[in-house]
Amino acid sequence: MIAAVRRFGILLIACSAGRGAQAQPADGAPPGRIVRGVVRTSDARPIIGANVFVIETLDGVVTGEDGRFAIPVRVLGEVTLVVRRLGFAERRRTVGERDATDLVITLDASTVSLTAVVVQAGQYTASEERGATLTPLEVVTTPGTAADVNRAIQSLPGVQAGDEGTALFVRGGDFTESRVFLNDAGTLTPVQLQAPTGTFIGTVDPFLLDGIFFSSGGFGARYGDALSGIAALRTQGRPVRSSVTLSAGLAVLSGSVGMRVSPNLAVRAAGNRTNLQPMFRVNGSRRDYDPPPHGYDLSGSVIYTYRPSGEVKLFAIRQTNALAVGVEEASYSGDFSFDISGHHAIATWRDVFGVVTPTITAATSRFARSTDFGALLLGTTTNHAQLFAQTEWQPAAALVMRGGGELDRLDSEYDGTIPAFGYDVKPGARVTVLSSRRSGNRVGAFMEADWRPVSRGRVVAGVRTDRSTLTDERTVDPRVSGAWIAPRGITLTAAWGVYHQVPDPLYFDDSVSAGLPLGAMRAHQRILGAQVGEGDRMARVEAYDKRYDDLAQRTRDYDVIGDGTGRARGVDVFLKGHLALGITGRVSYSYVSSRRTDPDTRVVTRAPFDVTHTMTAVAERTIVGGLRASMAYRYATGRPFTPVTGSLYDGTRQVFVPEYGAAMSERLPAFRRLDLSASYFRPVGSTLQTVAFVSVMNILDRENAQSFRYSPDYSTRHLVPSLFERSVYFGGTITWLKENR
């Protein structure tokens, strides 16, 4: 041992001699072999500054301008030579006692060479953290997104453009199969959130958020009750400085305050008042609204940091939205009106005790909606209570264990009437009367290991189990995903997993399901992918295969059927980088083939959201100083629909009964839209900053299709245009920042 100590000490003296040192045995050291060689790039250029060392002794040198190294090796047997350099992938080589000394070590360029493996299959993040796919700035400045978080997520690969709404149709799945989490608490996405202008889901103001995590599939065991995708949003923490912000735009008035009450306590409050009437007045509208979409949201948070690692955060938000729009159906023309209100309150506690990080979240939310269109007159109230707890334990640098559970209670009340036949919605038509209350409790537990067995690899494996009183069955979902940084800096990813989701409580009402027993819906996902680069220069490709079983679906007559099956396969591509002339850009492309049981014919055919090609291209450039311009182009294959091929007149009910063609045999015209936006940032004095912005949506004024409507006898059909014709939107923001003391 003493001899070993002496030997190693001498080697370290040698290794400290500086760059490119040609180590020589020191006095008193036993003679030994010297490993010599050169480190170079794949095109044979020497690499300067590479850290070359023998891992058994940590003896090494830093290469000089010629890339050469010479390291005395004073242990017997094989040794492992490690070569590391920022910007290159690490290379290890086993060197035997008789190996030649003229080693040539080739390093492959990589932006992730020494960083932890942060890429996982299907995952995208928007934050300032390394590895993020989008930054918050990109979220709010992407043209055409109207600073909406969901619309920004729609610009990522794997999300199909179902319509111009904000719903997330992920990898060939319905939007109800994706869940949004806010500070670990799931938000309500009831199945009825379908407006005549497309899917509609209230989202949180992006300025309230400091992190967005989106997974288009392959997500871990922590997330339950979702078949396709998840978006996890994190609200802002303590403000760095107290501030007041006021914004005014053509459709929105808003204000926010962030204040540090004491070193440990901070509060935030924000309010938005939305009314699209001024926007329609300036730009006109293809649809008749009375009243136009309007609403407000109020939110507030209190953040208490009782010690550097411990935080309690309370966040609450109340949102309302209402509109009435003229809708022409074959059997009835009139105003479709709906009114939505809801609130959400979340309390989160998080702390770090050495290697243990516990988190507890308690949340309650309430959602009420009333819908009025002819014979459809339905009020829905949903109360949701959740308790989520998770503990992270890091027993070793390369291993994180997570375990936790959740309790989830959903109470839904339905009161009103829905048409007995989807083709006859006029007032006085035959209806199904609903007056019921459904409650469902779900208990879930999960365990997950996040292991980095080697510096270039990462495996996340876990299992979760859930039991719902609605389905009265227990599900078990094993999930695993892996990533490995291969030579040349390519990160290879793969994921496999089973996912379950409980159908909407309404589906369990006897009046629509006729007592049909429904189980949890199931999806089986497999993903393979590769990524090169990260941050502002990256390319990513993923292929996936999803199989669905036990799907619960609604027919056009509002009946519920079970045992639906389906399959979605596709490829997603994401490119991000710098173009010429200082332009940065990103392109998302998704190809999908999505087939599932048609609930009306029970035939497996195209899914209603089988949008074969979806592409979003965004280009941005700083013109000068604080002036920035961006452009986005979106293309999507038209959605499939089942055409009406004829009709018969029912004299008794005085309505034409449509005859349908083959299920999902036709498509709407393709969707195309070009949006432009520009913003100008200018400080005024030492404590004020202003931002002015203008955007032109659908600059080519293309008439995209929302759907088709038919004449009363179904002999002719007309295109129903989507919401956005060419529209100008402008506004400004002023922020007052408190002087730092």
Place this chain on the structure above:
Amino acid sequence: MTRRFLASFAVIVTTLAPALGAQASPALTGTAKWADSASREIEAANAAGDFARLENAAAVLDRALTVTPNDRLLIYYRAFALYRMGGQYMGRKQNDEAKKALEESDRLLEQIEKIAPAGDALALRGGVIGQLIGLSGNPLAGMTMGPKASGLVDRAMELEPTNPRVWLIRGMSAMFTPKMFGGGTDKAERDLRKAAELFAAEHPVPPAPSWGHADAYIWLGQALQKEKRIDEARTAYQKALELQPGNMWVQQVLLPSLSTSKE
């Protein structure tokens, strides 16, 4: 394998200090002794403007972290070495290399933050992100990354309000932060003077971080020079040289630059 690593590690901690040519406290043992030696080597190399020596210290820390990847002090000093390297790369206009070094430094400091937040690591990370803002080339990067950097320094300040390195980094950040975002040379001067005052009273116990005393005067001098207070700037630079004799940047760049500045 584990036994071999432990043996190697024992060797490292008993021999590396002289190998690095620095004097560590004789009372220290284990990683503490080694980390202390490494920190002194980094400072000596940085002051001498000896990039190869600095790079070598960073490399040796990198090797040691393969044995004890979770050692907070080693991670901190490796991150610190990369921060110093980033500064030297920037001085040579090698911005791509600077970005790589600073991003790796940021990653390491984030790792410490996850293990247990400490004032020195939080403040240094704030300084690293501040440098990255400057390198991003995007004028709006400060809008999103700036609050993160200053938030880290603020947290460090709450945690250790008498840590002179936290005041130092806050003062340095103020130099590069527009007045409207809470920066400015007046604030920089105030924070840097406070840092200098705290450094004078600081007696850190090795291997705790002890760097920065000379930096406080170097940056104070630059703030004063920016304000055209040349004599005061000269005094500050001379004080820096007293604390760190032979500092190449002060001797060869900053002091000569005073002759071209006008009161």
